[in-house]
Amino acid sequence: MLTRWLVVLLALLPAVALADVHEFKLANGLKVVVQEDHRSPVVVSQVWYKAGSIDEFNGTTGVAHVLEHMMFKGTKKVPAGQFSRIIAAAGGKENAFTGSDYTVYFQQLEKSNLPLAFRLEADRMANLQLTSGEFSKEIRVVMEERRWRTEDKPQAQVYEQFQSAAYQVHPYGRPVIGWMNDLEHMTVADARAWYHRWYAPNNATLVVVGDVDPQQVLKLAQQYFGPIKPQALPLRKPQAEPEQKGERRVTVKAPAKLPYLLMGYHVPALQDAEHDWEPYALEILAGVLDGNASARLNQNLVRRDQIAIEVSAGYDLTQRGGLSMFLVDGSPSDGRSVDDLEYALQDEIGRVKEDGVTDEELLRVKAQVIAADVYQRDSMFYQAMQIGKLESTGLSWKFLKDYPARLQAVTPAQVQAVARKYLNDDNLTVAVLDPQPMDESKPKHQEVPHAHR
């Protein structure tokens, strides 16, 4: 019965084949990818730099992200604070984000304002002014951000320690936000060196999705970004992670109530979209374990055995570093321990290795992939994100076209094979949150009548 639905579904699918995507390269090396979407008179513009925490060095961890903040601190033509005001005055939204593989700046605008976004982005690609005055204020903001994201979030601390233990050589072991001590000692010169090292048209991809004409976008890109000179980019060393030879365990103690367990296995990322098959099988495996509420982990551990209150599994196949992690995490139910939960998770993994997965499970995961491929067309921003991420991790937007078919081609035997090959104890890192009672066992409330001034 299941199978029949799917056949029908697949037959109908090409109706929403990949929309019109156009790719150009300017003489200075800037790659431009444009996807037309005429549903609304809006446009999203994103500039993706291949510069993330993966490219940092010890002692200045977090500099990629600090520079992202500093990119709003002004050029000769557009003084500090004006970037946001100009975009706001055009009715736009703008922001930026930094990951391990890239740093991204974006604007969302009514379509006639696209030239404005290009003018401002091109200006700060080449003309950023980095002053110690602005830096000294902004680095405090970044340290507040680190406190908010990591220092005071027990599970975030577990993740940081997990990465650090799992990757002993590869830069993925370092937090994107940087170590606090590195932030405390960072100088404007560090930010400047980073900017000069990586901010160049030949290290960037411009992604535009919206109600636009690709040829017009190309013309605008040439007009604004064309004059920027390319520069020689430093050689990137692979810094490959040596094979792990035995289980690693870390514990984090922090004020909390709920224990938390994070397990991860080293696995490959996609490098050759044409010939690799393991990453697709790992993606399907993640779906079989946690692709929907009735998938194995939730169904068996949360609903049936009630060992966990929450469990999940995940895998990201697009990583510029060429390697990835297969992650499984969760929190035990009241009265159960992290050991119980780990045992149960290992048991689920063992079942895949021994007995494989069913056709029915595979079809279910694939049905969701197909639907998600349609649903994502409702968000221009998301579509631009996908293109930018692929282009910045050594793949191509063209991968989007083949992706559903690649997943469709995965067999139960392949899923079992990757589980057997990679999900082994010697390749495993386990991080655990050991909840600590707070100093004040019960938060003390103090209420005083208060006058505002």
Add this chain to the structure above:
Amino acid sequence: MLTANKLLLAACVLLLGSSVACAGLPIQHWQTRTGAEVYFVENHELPILDVSVNFSAGSSRDSRDKAGLAGVTHHMLMLGAAGLSDEEISRRLADIGANLGGGVDADRASLSLRTLANPRESALALELFGKILQQPDFPQAVLEREKARIISGLRESATQPESIASKAFYAALYGSHPYGLVEAGEPETVAALKRNDLTDFYRANYRAEGAVIALIGDVSKDGAAQIAESLSAGLPKGGQPVNALPPVSNPQAGKLERIAHPASQAHILLGYPGIKRGDADYFPLYVGNYILGGGGFVSRLTEEVREKRGLAYSVYSYFMPLAELGPFQIGLQTKREQAEEALKLVRQVLDKFIQGGPSEKELKAAKQNIIGGFPLRIDSNGKILDYLAVIGFYRLPLTYLDDFNSKVAKVTTAQIKDAFARRIKPEHMVTVIVGTDAK
């Protein structure tokens, strides 16, 4: 991934003086035979259908000793219906790639469905959706399991500064008003909930009459009408109409609450009862708040607290309009040692704004953003579905979106100053600081 500033609560707009029309959204509205209100936008650009069904069944329907009942009832709807187990429901949805969603806030409980619009998938998805809405089983064993999960989550929240601050803020601001109840409940009240409580709550609050069905996507008007009829036909009928909420009374004295916590940052919240949906002061307060703390990098609070002094990563203010006065809230997090300095500064910024109002230049910039950004508000089916639900649930005019820009354009600096002065009393505000040493 890290972002330079938090994405903001969206605002609406049109280029000042330009004639860029806010293209009218063709909303069709009718009632089903059982008295549900339907709001529909036909859109064939993507083979997707989105539906949400909204009930006046939010946490303000809870009583103090049964706090969490609205949330647990909503949560349990999807975990057993018409004899189908939670597993069977999840499987059937996954097999056709349909997504079930929804949420509960103080006023409203909603369930939503996104499905491929193909006849076969949409029929199966809608049939299941109808069962979930109309024939929930609330299985006893599942209820016990979910209560235990929820209680674990509540106990964890009680240790985390953000949740502690939010809970204390609502309690201090609303006192005994139902808006002061924590949506998720308390460990003790959730533990005490019985299956009968859920079935009673469901029958009283998930009624066909007054339910709001929002629909957008690849379906004809006739198709939408059939869907709305079948979704509403089997909902509970009759009974007493849901009681109106009591009005919110404004605090008559300021209140400052310090809660000790070992976190490195203090979490600071300030607030006062704000506005209702459809409030006469909505537009002056909305536009004014953009200038004060709603407009991201360009707001006064961000400029003073973050840009000039580096005291916080995120500082914001917002009005959350509800059926009765929803909160006006200012929030920030800062290193605990500088909490007092940051709080003093925030109060200065607020005082100055309330006493002096915005400048003409600030108002112009705010209007440019809000009006010019209008197309971004309705650039996806998902966003439009949310608007349809809000327009329907709060009985806003069908032209709410069409009129938005002209109402924003008419706001003056004097109106903003006047509205803030009448509505927000800084000296009577509630302040919560979590993460200080209790002194």
